Amino acid sequence: MMGIAGPFMTLDPDEYTGMRYEPPSSKHPLGTETFGKDVLAQLVVGIRNSLMVGAVAGMLGLVIALVAGGLGTYIGGALDEGINTLANIFLVLPSVPVLIVLSVAFKYRSLLVVAGIIAVLGWAGSARSLRSQVLSLKERDFVNLARISGKSNVEIVFREIFPNMLSYVFTSFCWMFGGAITAEAGISLLGLGPSMVITLGTMLHYALVNEAQIIGAWWWFLPPGLVLIVFTGTLLMMSSVIDDVFNPKLRGLV
Amino acid sequence: MSESVLKTQDLKGYYRGTFGVVHAVDGVSLTIKKGEILGLAGESGCGKSTFTQLLTGTAVPLLHYESGKVEVEGIDIWNTPAEELRKGVKCKLLSYVPQSALNALNPTLRLREFVADMLRERTGQKCSPNEAREFLAEHFRALNLDEHVLDRYPHELSGGMRQRAVIAISTYAKPSLLLTDEPTSSLDVASQKRLIEMLLSLHRTGMIKSMMISSHDICALRQLCDRIAIMYAGKLVEEGTTDDIINNPVHPYTTLLLDSLLPLEHLSKDKKFKIIEGRPPDLRHPPPGCRFHPRCPQRTDICTSKMPAAVEKNGRSFSCWLYSEGDLGDG
Amino acid sequence: MTDKDEVLRVENLTKYYTSGYILTKKVLGAEDVSFDLRKREVFSIVGESGSGKSTVAKIILRLINPTSGKIYLDGKDVFSFDKKAYWRRVQGVFQDPYSTFNHFYTVDKPLMDAFSLLEKTSSKNKKYSKTERQEIIRSILEKIGMNPDEILGRYPHQISGGQMQRLLIARSLIIGPDILLADEPTSMTDASTRVAILRELLRLKEEGMAVLFITHDVGQAYHISDRAAVMKDGRIVEIGSSEDVFFHPQHPYTKNLVASVPKLHIKWNV
Numbered sequence: 001m002m003g004i005a006g007p008f009m010t011l012d013p014d015e016y017t018g019m020r021y022e023p024p025s026s027k028h029p030l031g032t033e034t035f036g037k038d039v040l041a042q043l044v045v046g047i048r049n050s051l052m053v054g055a056v057a058g059m060l061g062l063v064i065a066l067v068a069g070g071l072g073t074y075i076g077g078a079l080d081e082g083i084n085t086l087a088n089i090f091l092v093l094p095s096v097p098v099l100i101v102l103s104v105a106f107k108y109r110s111l112l113v114v115a116g117i118i119a120v121l122g123w124a125g126s127a128r129s130l131r132s133q134v135l136s137l138k139e140r141d142f143v144n145l146a147r148i149s150g151k152s153n154v155e156i157v158f159r160e161i162f163p164n165m166l167s168y169v170f171t172s173f174c175w176m177f178g179g180a181i182t183a184e185a186g187i188s189l190l191g192l193g194p195s196m197v198i199t200l201g202t203m204l205h206y207a208l209v210n211e212a213q214i215i216g217a218w219w220w221f222l223p224p225g226l227v228l229i230v231f232t233g234t235l236l237m238m239s240s241v242i243d244d245v246f247n248p249k250l251r252g253l254v
Numbered sequence: 255m256s257e258s259v260l261k262t263q264d265l266k267g268y269y270r271g272t273f274g275v276v277h278a279v280d281g282v283s284l285t286i287k288k289g290e291i292l293g294l295a296g297e298s299g300c301g302k303s304t305f306t307q308l309l310t311g312t313a314v315p316l317l318h319y320e321s322g323k324v325e326v327e328g329i330d331i332w333n334t335p336a337e338e339l340r341k342g343v344k345c346k347l348l349s350y351v352p353q354s355a356l357n358a359l360n361p362t363l364r365l366r367e368f369v370a371d372m373l374r375e376r377t378g379q380k381c382s383p384n385e386a387r388e389f390l391a392e393h394f395r396a397l398n399l400d401e402h403v404l405d406r407y408p409h410e411l412s413g414g415m416r417q418r419a420v421i422a423i424s425t426y427a428k429p430s431l432l433l434t435d436e437p438t439s440s441l442d443v444a445s446q447k448r449l450i451e452m453l454l455s456l457h458r459t460g461m462i463k464s465m466m467i468s469s470h471d472i473c474a475l476r477q478l479c480d481r482i483a484i485m486y487a488g489k490l491v492e493e494g495t496t497d498d499i500i501n502n503p504v505h506p507y508t509t510l511l512l513d514s515l516l517p518l519e520h521l522s523k524d525k526k527f528k529i530i531e532g533r534p535p536d537l538r539h540p541p542p543g544c545r546f547h548p549r550c551p552q553r554t555d556i557c558t559s560k561m562p563a564a565v566e567k568n569g570r571s572f573s574c575w576l577y578s579e580g581d582l583g584d585g
Numbered sequence: 586m587t588d589k590d591e592v593l594r595v596e597n598l599t600k601y602y603t604s605g606y607i608l609t610k611k612v613l614g615a616e617d618v619s620f621d622l623r624k625r626e627v628f629s630i631v632g633e634s635g636s637g638k639s640t641v642a643k644i645i646l647r648l649i650n651p652t653s654g655k656i657y658l659d660g661k662d663v664f665s666f667d668k669k670a671y672w673r674r675v676q677g678v679f680q681d682p683y684s685t686f687n688h689f690y691t692v693d694k695p696l697m698d699a700f701s702l703l704e705k706t707s708s709k710n711k712k713y714s715k716t717e718r719q720e721i722i723r724s725i726l727e728k729i730g731m732n733p734d735e736i737l738g739r740y741p742h743q744i745s746g747g748q749m750q751r752l753l754i755a756r757s758l759i760i761g762p763d764i765l766l767a768d769e770p771t772s773m774t775d776a777s778t779r780v781a782i783l784r785e786l787l788r789l790k791e792e793g794m795a796v797l798f799i800t801h802d803v804g805q806a807y808h809i810s811d812r813a814a815v816m817k818d819g820r821i822v823e824i825g826s827s828e829d830v831f832f833h834p835q836h837p838y839t840k841n842l843v844a845s846v847p848k849l850h851i852k853w854n855v
Binding site: 297298442443444446447450470471472473474476477500501510511512514515516517518519520521526527528529530533534 | 633634745747775776777778779780781783784787801802803804805807808809831832841842843845846847848849850851852853
């Protein structure tokens with residue numbers, strides 16, 4: 001919420017509005033960073049951008065996982081084997097080195113590019129769990145009934161199987177969302193994040209690079225770090241609550 | 255009173271949850287005489303499984319004992335503290351084998367280890383799997399069961415074998431009363447017959463003096479039981495000797511239920527494929543009066559408003575306004 | 586020589602289930618199964634679990650492929666048929682109504698979906714509008730004695746298992762096949778609704794359909810069918826008229842099966 005409404009309420013994060021390393025005050029509630037820019041303003045924009053990366057990467061990754069894990073598993077045979085092997089390879093890939101390599105390959109990295117990279121590396125985990133769901137639902141009689149009604153594979157996967165997996169799909173999205181935010185923070189920390197854009201990760205990166213922790217400007221690196229923790233924690237909690245919502249059997253023991 | 259091994263009086267048990275209150279067992283009075291095998295028959299949802307569960311004095315989640323008396327060999331089950339029930343009544347007087355017992359065996363333990371655990375718990379004494387095996391081997395042999403079954407894991411045994419093993423294990427202490435819920439329902443035909451033979455053998459040899467078998471398979475009950483009681487929508491509608499019930503049913507529901515059966519026998523064409531109209535009532539809001547009246551082809555006005563009392567005559571009892579005076583009429 | 590009443594002929598159907606690529610394991614589903622189905626009859630396949638009857642059902646419904654063997658529909662090799670065209674002639678009702686309806690949708694969905702099969706296989710490119718579909722659905726439900734207003738628009742958990750099975754029969758009627766395969770349609774329903782389903786199958790037979798009734802319940806098989814086959818361990822061990830198979834069995838397995846079924850009016854001498 002803060003990410004959306006924030007930028008309109010605070011000072012311009014790119015403007016040099018204060019002295020360097022000012023501690024929190026009423027003009028700058030979270031103080032200023034090394035160039036005198038307002039930290040709160042940066043935080044707010046950073047939240048928005050981090051969330052965006054997370055959401056885009058999460059959704060993109062989910063779509064890939066659904067198509068590969070869902071449709072591929074349902075069709076079965078060689079396609080399923082192939083995708084499964086591919087997913088296993090992706091799972092085993094050391095993500096950090098690959099992220100580094102990919103990030104370096106792109107000279108200018110927009111938020112979308114970063115989101116894309118994260119999605120491409122992250123789809124495999126969700127694909128695996130969705131795959132097992134699809135495998136079990138595939139044997140159910142309503143799928144057989146759809147088959148003898150002449151439904152195509154795509155129709156069956158999207159209209160019969162997926163609706164029964166909603167809680168898993170949602171949980172997978174929560175995981176990917178959280179994972180993407182953390183991944184972005186990770187590569188940004190190394191300086192390979194989105195160029196010219198403020199995110200929670202880039203804030204941490206600059207704080208680190210400018211040795212904020214040695215100078216004692218805690219107001220620069222602590223807020224973004226805390227926000228990151230809160231985000232991931234909230235998303236994890238959401239994914240466990242989702243099961244209660246989607247599973248009617250758990251609601252009041254019907 | 256000392257003639258009966260089990261006696262219930264107006265037993266009530268309801269399920270309470272966010273869905274409302276389900277009047278699953280709503281005033282059932284039943285007596286099992288010593289030495290007899292009683293069959294509790296009815297379709298799914300009629301309350302027979304709930305009733306059987308209530309007899310043990312242990313309520314499962316959502317099931318609440320509401321009122322009524324349950325006496326096993328004179329002991330008031332619901333007014334006895336749980337510890338005393340566990341040590342004194344269960345296994346010695348009363349043994350209960352629920353419906354999915356054959357699936358409740360721990361898959362990681364051999365049967366003899368499972369028995370050892372059970373004996374340890376029941377008697378409070380140490381017991382090794384080998385001792386357990388010795389203890390039960392004779393019992394198994396007496397029941398014509400291969401004692402080596404005790405050395406196996408559950409998944410190594412067929413469904414029928416598991417069910418027989420479970421019943422053998424549950425009866426090691428030779429309880430006065432054995433309660434079993436749907437013992438034959440998930441078994442194939444040959445296993446069903448072996449199970450029925452085993453239950454009869456337990457009874458004939460005097461190992462188990464009395465039994466109550468709850469099942470929707472009336473043909474199986476016919477082979478096993480001396481008396482049959484029919485339940486519908488939480489109430490008992492008719493009770494009598496097996497011959498009386500099968501050949502001379504009184505209550506309209508019993509008649510329709512028997513007519514809807516398709517046993518492997520030659521039946522006359524007009525007796526086949528008779529439907530019972532409608533569906534069993536929602537027990538959250540049971541109908542007033544006789545619970546069967548919405549579906550009864552012979553209902554009269556009084557059936558829709560007042561519940562018929564149970565009438566006893568000639569060794570059988572039934573609850574129906576058609577015969578409220580105890581007069582069986584011309585039928 | 587094809588009997589002019591013959592609608593389906595199964596010849597030497599065999600199915601092995603294989604698993605694993607390197608150390609393959611083969612499990613026998615069915616072996617050398619042969620029988621024929623005729624118009625206006627009910628044919629039962631009776632067997633315990635593991636007898637192979639469900640495997641045969643799935644192959645006939647073309648949900649799985651056999652390892653070897655042939656099936657002929659009106660004399661034509663079934664595996665040369667386009668599947669959708671085949672499913673217009675052969676339909677099925679499954680065992681567990683709660684599993685056959687997708688709980689995400691109302692019970693109308695399978696009925697509506699049936700029309701899409703008709704549209705896809707229509708030689709005249711006929712399309713059914715929503716109103717047309719609803720009219721046809723209503724008239725079929727009334728024909729089988731169900732009240733459309735009590736059923737349509739509801740979710741599966743709001744109606745009974747028996748009603749669900751009859752809806753599935755209605756769904757088949759929309760498609761209008763020559764053969765209806767009922768795979769244990771009554772094993773999960775009450776005694777009272779069981780009869781309604783069986784009566785419906787008999788009515789379909791009177792109207793000319795060939796009904797293949799798969800069951801483990803020997804009594805039901807006897808009362809509803811004209812001819813029957815008994816399966817054990819993937820093979821047919823006995824086949825003939827119902828009266829012969831169940832009251833004058835030849836094969837020891839059938840003899841034992843028939844003797845082990847508890848009767849209502851006859852008590853065993855145990």
